[in-house]
Amino acid sequence: MRSMWKGSVSFGLVTIPVNLYTATENKSVSLRQVHEADGARIQYKRYCSAEGKEVPYAEIAKGYELPDGGMVVLTDADFAELPLPTSRAIDVLEFVPLEAIDPIYYDSTYYIEPQKAAAKPYVLLRDALHKSGQVAIAKVALRQRESLAILRVHSDLLVMTTMLWPDEVRTPEFGFLDEDVPQIRPQELTMAGSLIDSMSEPVFEHGKYQDSYREALEALIGAKASGNETTAPPEAPGKAEVVDLMSALQASVSAAKETRKPAKRKAPAKAKTGEDAAKTDAAVKKRRSKTA
Known part of the structure; x- marks a missing residue:
């Protein structure tokens, strides 16, 4: 990977020279604007x-x-000339529990690598942060913009996630928030809880999900590039409209339990006893004597 920023993590009176790397990448299929008639690229001039x-x-x-x-x-x-002391420093301000930060404020994530001869203070901060169970709140300036950020430990690395400022998150203004709250029956709430329980997993396995749209788009591009005709996938059956909320919840719980039911395991074969083995040997000898 190529470093996109060099500076230091300022932790009290400790300074840790580090390199910053973009931790994520966009896997969306890159498409260009072209003239439909001949496929020539559309160009823009300054x-x-x-x-x-x-x-x-x-x-x-x-x-x-x-x-x-x-x-x-x-x-x-x-x-x-702008007075930005954080232009070359990630300045740690305080430490808070991770759950105290709403994910709506998260922006971009970066890997932090220690520069040469800075491994010891880097590991010290990493291990102390991990042991505390907290994350560090810091300030940093990237690309002519100062941001709040959190430092945390991920896969034995310090990771920095920049955050939006409070005034960058829009205030929700929706009419239904000012209306009377709909009355939820206790049995509906219980059934909704059952649906959550039936769809719950102990851990989040990111790798079991795929980008179906990107796969279909890449297949379409490949087919067109090789001159093959493309066919539209069959439409998914439409969901029947259910007016009764309780019926919809019950049907959802049943469907969730059915789709998440573990496959039945075959019963292990019984170990043969000495008597069983003797019977098998006798049967084999009998068949051989008939064919001789």
Whole structure:
């Protein structure tokens, strides 16, 4: 893997030089915009609306549009002058239980690797963090943006997950939240609990799930690339509409139990006794004498 950031983890008065690597990758099939008639790629040009000409990438800066339509131009030099002490440091601020953080705030995840000669303080922080059962809350600046982040242990590595700021999570505004709460009968709640129990597993096995859409899209592309005709998969049978909630829950519990029922194991063969073995040998000798 290629490092995308170099800096240090600041843990009290301890500084740990580290490299940062993107921990995830998007496996979606990459598609380009093309002209349907001939398959030629659609291209976009960087065009200056004032001068009416194409602009080279080296002359492109960033701009912030004002309410009156004016534009504030920001160059790389402007960004370099911003007071960001976390631009080369992951600054640990405090420690909290992981369950105290709502996953809605999670953004991107990165692997943290110690630089040369920094293995000992790295392992010290890793093991102490693991033993505490907590995660570290830190600040870091990546790609001209400062974020909150959590540091935790995963597969013997320190892992950093950047977080959204509180004002970046939208406030839900839905009409039904202001309406009277529907009355749920106790037996409906009990049956819903039974459905959860029947679909529960002791651990989450990520590997047993597949991206069916991506597999189908790759098969379609492969078929078209080889000149074969493609056929649409059969439509899944539609689900019958169930008006009664209790009936729907009962049917769901029954279906879940049926689909998750373990396969029946064959009974192990009985060990032959001495008497059984003698009978078998006698039968074999009898058949041989007949065929002789």
